[in-house]
Amino acid sequence: xxxxxxxxxxxxxxxxxxxxxxxxxxxxxxxxxxxxxxxxxxxxxxxxxxxxxxxxxxxxxxxxxxxxxxxxxxxxxxxxxxxxxxxxxxxxxxxxxxxxxxxxxxxxxxxxxxxxxx
Numbered sequence: 001x002x003x004x005x006x007x008x009x010x011x012x013x014x015x016x017x018x019x020x021x022x023x024x025x026x027x028x029x030x031x032x033x034x035x036x037x038x039x040x041x042x043x044x045x046x047x048x049x050x051x052x053x054x055x056x057x058x059x060x061x062x063x064x065x066x067x068x069x070x071x072x073x074x075x076x077x078x079x080x081x082x083x084x085x086x087x088x089x090x091x092x093x094x095x096x097x098x099x100x101x102x103x104x105x106x107x108x109x110x111x112x113x114x115x116x117x118x
Contacts (some may be wrong), residue, residue, distance in 0.1 A: 009028065059117065059118075062114050063114070063115070066109055066114060066115070069105075070105075070106065071104070072104075073102055077095070077099075078096070080095050
């Protein structure tokens with residue numbers, strides 16, 4: 001019964017071996033010279049002045065996550081619109097509930113001030 005999986009296991013073992021071998025080979029043959037110019041961060045061809053590591057405000061990440069959440073939720077509206085006539089009144093009610101829940105989430109985020117960019 002398990003004999004069917006031997007080719008898959010062989011391919012998996014071969015893939016893992018190849019990955020480990022290539023990483024080991026690059027470590028073995030790769031250059032080891034460290035130079036300050038190579039270690040410096042590269043930013044669009046401009047020479048960096050001052051510290052290169054800056055703290056990014058958490059607000060940026062919150063806005064990005066909220067955009068992704070609401071953007072991905074709105075993607076679910078497209079398949080519904082395509083088969084709208086086939087779903088009938090049941091599909092319409094279900095989508096209105098979905099949109100209402102989305103609206104509640106948006107209002108909550110808005111009232112919490114997560115969309116304020118200061």
